[in-house]
Amino acid sequence: MSEWLAPDRPVFVGGTGRSGTTIAGRLLGRHRDLRATNPRELRFIASRGGVADAYAGEVTPQQVVDALWEHWYVRVKPSGARSGLFRRLDEQQMRAACDAYVAGFAEDPARASRHFAEAIVSSGKWADAQSRGEGKSRWVDTTPANARAADRVLALFPDGVVVHMMRDGRDVAASFVSKPFGPTDVFTALEEWRERMIDAHRAEQACPPGRFLRVDLHELTVTDREATLTALLGGIGVEPDRRLSQWFDANVSPQQAHIGRWRRDYDDATAARIDARYEEIAAEFDATGVPYPHS
Secondary structure (H helix, E strand, O other): OOOOOOOOOOEEEEEOOOOOHHHHHHHHOOOOOEEEOOOOOOOOOOOOOOHHHHHOOOOOHHHHHHHHHHHHOOEEOOOOOEEOHHHOOOHHHHHHHHHHHHHHHOOOHHHHHHHHHHHHHOOOHHHHHHHOOOOOOEEEEOOHHHOOOHHHHHHHOOOOEEEEEEOOHHHHHHHHHOOOOOOOOHHHHHHHHHHHHHHHHHHHHOOOOOOEEEEEHHHHHHHOHHHHHHHHHHHHOOOOOHHHHHHHHHHOOHHHHOOOHHHHHOOHHHHHHHHHHHHHHHHHHHHHOOOOOOO
């Protein structure tokens, strides 16, 4: 294994799922100082049973390794396409990284965990470029669980930033139902959105000030585009970038966000029921202080 390259202010984009994490990751990856990870959703850091959970004492390093081989090394998407960490390391390299992580955890959990993450993320051509002083030093991961595990992620990467992409729960629910994964019932999907928003709020409350940034997808795509983009870039500590701005103008649009799809996808009676339940959740959030999109 090559000399460890310490993570440099990584960016963790998260949300409830179907909330804009992919578009945000693709956008930020266009910046001259940022690089989208490959795969875009690393999963092994923030997902349940991942590296952040082990650092918090919830699971053992060996359980993380077992989950990595079972869930994250190779993932077969509903389309049949293969994704996962095999894109970064072959099996022999991954086993060496896993062995080093487990062996080093008892002595120094933080170093072993960060070293393990960076060994995977910055492997291959990117690591070679970094060692020559070239390329982009900061990486952007778009695992949805980053928002719900923000406090644990930032305990492990205290120089990082978590971006919580927030989207109207009605559109999130309708989007889930249209995909070959996740809930197949729109009301079940809406309840899942509610639970994940509450979990993200709990995590945010435990984060250091200035390390958790909320971004409303509707504001980014429709109502307050430039100001929201400026706040996003400022929140993660990068300057405006011409290439990023050009990609933003060409690709981040109301059409991409599918605003109001829950009204179009369902008959009037079902849409009214969806809206009624959403209003109940919004009232609950207002009473308990859980932030949510008001667009």
